[in-house]
Amino acid sequence: xxxxxxxxxxxxxxxxxxxxxxxxxxxxxxxxxxxxxxxxxxxxxxxxxxxxxxxxxxxxxxxxxxxxxxxxxxxxxxxxxxxxxxxxxxxxxxxxxxxxxxxxxxxxxxxxxxxxxxxxxxxxxxxxxxxxxxxxxxxxxxxxxxxxxxxxxxxxxxxxxxxxxxxxxxxxxxxxxxxxxxxxxxxxxxxxxxxxxxxxxxxxxxxxxxxxxxxxxxxxxxxxxxxxxxxxxxxxxxxxxxxxxxxxxxxxxxxxxxxxxxxxxxxxxxxxxxxxxxxxxxxxxxxxxxxxxxxxxxxxxxxxxxxxxxxxxxxxxxxxxxxxxxxxxxxxxxxxxxxxxxxxxxxxxxxxxxxxxxxxxxxxxxxxxxxxxxxxxxxxxxxxxxxxxxxxxxxxxxxxxxxxx
Amino acid sequence: xxxxxxxxxxxxxxxxxxxxxxxxxxxxxxxxxxxxxxxxxxxxxxxxxxxxxxxxxxxxxxxxxxxxxxxxxxxxxxxxxxxxxxxxxxxxxxxxxxxxxxxxxxxxxxxxxxxxxxxxxxxxxxxxxxxxxxxxxxxxxxxxxxxxxxxxxxxxxxxxxxxxxxxxxxxxxxxxxxxxxxxxxxxxxxxxxxxxxxxxxxxxxxxxxxxxxxxxxxxxxxxx
Numbered sequence: 001x002x003x004x005x006x007x008x009x010x011x012x013x014x015x016x017x018x019x020x021x022x023x024x025x026x027x028x029x030x031x032x033x034x035x036x037x038x039x040x041x042x043x044x045x046x047x048x049x050x051x052x053x054x055x056x057x058x059x060x061x062x063x064x065x066x067x068x069x070x071x072x073x074x075x076x077x078x079x080x081x082x083x084x085x086x087x088x089x090x091x092x093x094x095x096x097x098x099x100x101x102x103x104x105x106x107x108x109x110x111x112x113x114x115x116x117x118x119x120x121x122x123x124x125x126x127x128x129x130x131x132x133x134x135x136x137x138x139x140x141x142x143x144x145x146x147x148x149x150x151x152x153x154x155x156x157x158x159x160x161x162x163x164x165x166x167x168x169x170x171x172x173x174x175x176x177x178x179x180x181x182x183x184x185x186x187x188x189x190x191x192x193x194x195x196x197x198x199x200x201x202x203x204x205x206x207x208x209x210x211x212x213x214x215x216x217x218x219x220x221x222x223x224x225x226x227x228x229x230x231x232x233x234x235x236x237x238x239x240x241x242x243x244x245x246x247x248x249x250x251x252x253x254x255x256x257x258x259x260x261x262x263x264x265x266x267x268x269x270x271x272x273x274x275x276x277x278x279x280x281x282x283x284x285x286x287x288x289x290x291x292x293x294x295x296x297x298x299x300x301x302x303x304x305x306x307x308x309x310x311x312x313x314x315x316x317x318x319x320x321x322x323x324x325x326x327x328x329x330x331x332x333x334x335x336x337x338x339x340x341x342x343x344x345x346x347x348x349x350x351x352x353x354x355x356x357x358x359x360x361x362x363x364x365x366x367x368x369x370x371x372x373x374x375x376x377x378x379x380x381x382x383x384x385x386x387x388x389x390x391x392x393x394x395x396x397x398x399x400x401x402x403x404x405x
Numbered sequence: 406x407x408x409x410x411x412x413x414x415x416x417x418x419x420x421x422x423x424x425x426x427x428x429x430x431x432x433x434x435x436x437x438x439x440x441x442x443x444x445x446x447x448x449x450x451x452x453x454x455x456x457x458x459x460x461x462x463x464x465x466x467x468x469x470x471x472x473x474x475x476x477x478x479x480x481x482x483x484x485x486x487x488x489x490x491x492x493x494x495x496x497x498x499x500x501x502x503x504x505x506x507x508x509x510x511x512x513x514x515x516x517x518x519x520x521x522x523x524x525x526x527x528x529x530x531x532x533x534x535x536x537x538x539x540x541x542x543x544x545x546x547x548x549x550x551x552x553x554x555x556x557x558x559x560x561x562x563x564x565x566x567x568x569x570x571x572x573x574x575x576x577x578x579x580x581x582x583x584x585x586x587x588x589x590x591x592x593x594x595x596x597x598x599x600x601x602x603x604x605x606x607x608x609x610x611x612x613x614x615x616x617x618x619x620x621x622x623x624x625x626x627x628x629x
Contacts, residue, residue, distance in 0.1 A: 002516045006517065312502065314500065315500050315502055317485075319488070319489065319514040319517050320487075322482050322485045324482075
């Protein structure tokens with residue numbers, strides 16, 4: 001209780017000063033959370049995929065006829081060439097070529113139409129990376145209908161058992177479909193990886209799973225459904241066990257250079273992050289600038305707040321308070337304000353991300369955001385408190401102790 | 406002996422252009438119950454001497470013992486403990502927290518020392534009573550006159566039954582009437598056994614102390 005009483009004496013009497021400190025800190029937390037979000041999402045997705053997909057990330061390669069990331073579009077329209085996959089598969093050292101494709105589709109359902117993205121997997125893909133379905137969600141497929149599994153989010157519009165028709169890319173004849181399950185894990189893809197429970201990203205997985213209920217196990221190749229739709233022959237290529245990965249990668253790259261590029265999956269994921277970062281560069285620079293302003297503003301405020309209280313520290317020193325306790329008290333006081341600001345910041349971040357910076361897909365900044373804001377705070381707090389107490393001690397000595405002579 | 410200073414010197418910014426030799430070879434012995442004044446012009450080293458005695462500053466060389474404690478080697482914690490319990494300090498500008506009441510200010514060393522709120526308040530009221538300012542207990546320090554503030558500062562310095570009271574220019578901000586009243590108070594405290602060292606450049610104040618020293622350019626000399 002005595003410590004709280006002394007802490008109360010250190011508090012500035014002006015409400016505005018305390019409010020300013022709280023607002024500065026809250027902004028710092030918000031900006032740092034927003035800044036950390038893309039990195040956090042990348043790490044989360046990678047973690048999720050590594051947990052759900054039994055593929056050696058460091059050895060797997062991604063083949064693409066486009067430049068090595070989607071935003072660098074190919075000069076020609078993507079078109080499926082079976083010989084590309086044959087060449088990849090026939091190369092010595094290749095264990096498997098996992099094909100998949102991602103498209104969008106118009107779905108006629110009830111009285112209305114919906115736009116969805118969907119992924120098709122080859123039989124081989126599904127054998128290596130089986131989709132995990134939510135337990136108890138599966139039903140039997142029907143002949144003449146494409147069995148589809150949907151994400152948690154998509155299941156709100158398309159619950160299990162729903163029959164509907166889908167037009168891939170809005171072209172060709174409508175494909176009759178039946179929802180037979182809900183995806184419970186991550187959704188693997190050669191072009192992209194999406195967490196299955198994303199609320200904003202409705203996704204239909206057309207699976208070629210080895211699950212016996214899924215009738216269309218070879219959906220990718222079935223001309224009855226998708227013959228007319230052109231597609232990008234992106235694929236994941238896995239090495240055979242025991243193969244020298246770098247040598248295999250190099251020779252495979254040379255052989256398939258005429259068709260496209262090979263990159264490691266890890267590198268590809270990193271590139272995805274870099275693309276996200278570069279697409280939002282101006283916003284990020286603004287965030288960094290604002291974060292720096294918040295950090296330095298907070299640091300300067302702390303520094304000045306101790307300088308302003310130099311006389312109080314001198315009085316406490318005369319009353320017998322040690323320097324260590326003064327430092328601890330000052331830290332404790334500011335830590336209390338920070339915890340309040342951190343709470344406010346974490347509550348306000350989703351709102352700020354959506355309304356202030358138009359970030360559509362903000363996911364909660366997790367441990368990384370907390371570590372980053374906490375680290376920034378502690379660094380600023382320690383540096384400015386130590387500096388200000390040293391300065392404050394000098395100022396106190398001049399203004400109070402040495403006034404006599 | 407309560408205080409023993411042997412060949413104490415204090416130099417600020419040694420080796421720089423701004424070097425100031427505030428104390429030079431000071432020897433001083435103070436017994437319990439002494440009432441000593443230290444006089445000298447501004448910049449002569451009075452305050453430096455008192456700050457060293459209070460443990461707020463450290464000598465550059467020489468030895469300083471407070472009873473058996475070697476103050477030149479004592480930790481900040483030990484010196485602070487002495488200031489809380491045995492050495493009371495009164496400063497020229499009072500050194501009070503203006504937004505707090507007189508009672509709160511007198512409670513401060515007790516609060517810092519971890520004394521319970523109830524005991525601290527009781528003790529503070531007792532000291533204010535002894536100083537004749539019990540009626541000021543609930544008043545904010547900013548609303549008090551200079552003389553009243555200095556009495557509150559003295560009350561705070563003595564809130565823990567200090568053995569030694571160090572008063573650095575305690576009358577510097579007071580008129581003659583308040584100066585007299587404060588010196589009366591200090592004399593009465595000294596009669597009750599408190600050791601007092603007062604720094605001043607006011608000859609009237611100096612004459613009230615039985616033992617007087619002068620200080621000039623950091624050199625301390627006994628006058629009577």
